[in-house]
Amino acid sequence: MSDPRSLLGKTILVLEDEPLIAFDIERALAIAGATVILCAVATEALEIVRSGPIDCGVLDINLPDGTCYKVADQLRKQGTPFLFTTGYEQVRADFADVPIFKKPFDLEALVRMVARMTAP
Numbered sequence: 001m002s003d004p005r006s007l008l009g010k011t012i013l014v015l016e017d018e019p020l021i022a023f024d025i026e027r028a029l030a031i032a033g034a035t036v037i038l039c040a041v042a043t044e045a046l047e048i049v050r051s052g053p054i055d056c057g058v059l060d061i062n063l064p065d066g067t068c069y070k071v072a073d074q075l076r077k078q079g080t081p082f083l084f085t086t087g088y089e090q091v092r093a094d095f096a097d098v099p100i101f102k103k104p105f106d107l108e109a110l111v112r113m114v115a116r117m118t119a120p
Contacts, residue, residue, distance in 0.1 A: 006115040008033030010055040015045040015071060016085065017063050021103070025058060025085075028107040029114065041065045049074045055118045057082035058110070061089040072098070081117040083110075 012029050016022040017040045026036045037054070039045040042063050048054070049071060057075050059068040061084055068084070069092060075082045083099040084091060091100060099117075101110055 006032045006111070007118065010114075010118050011035045011037065011053065012114060012118075013037050013039065013045060013048060013054045013057045013059075013071075015039045015042065015057065015063070015068055016060045017041070018060075021060075021085075024107060025110065028111050029058075032111050032115065034114075042068050042071050045071045046074060049078070049080070054078075054080055056080065056114050058114065059084050061086040061091070069095075083113060083117070085110075 007029060012034045014022060014025050014036055016025060022038050026038055029036050037048055039048065042065050057071065057080060059072055059082055061068055072082060072095060083101060085101045085103060085105065087103040091098065099113055
């Protein structure tokens with residue numbers, strides 16, 4: 001079980017268009033202490049990333065308005081860690097180094113990865 005304080009003070013962007021998956025991720029991250037910002041479309045997520053500090057991103061690749069790659073590009077440009085979640089998408093070659101969680105995935109493992117990625 002993840003430490004319930006492992007993400008205390010961290011702001012995590014969750015870009016996920018499937019409501020049940022989004023809420024499960026949100027709940028797991030919140031239990032670990034994170035403030036979670038949920039988005040279902042890349043355009044909204046990109047505005048959020050550009051407007052304020054995000055400690056980590058959890059990005060579904062395939063979305064109703066395209067893919068998450070513009071958001072991933074911006075997070076990388078800002079030096080913010082992120083990971084991908086996907087049910088079937090292949091990852092763009094320039095993101096081969098980014099952690100990928102294939103759906104369905106273990107929420108505890110996702111929380112542990114986010115905690116490692118945001119650790120000082």
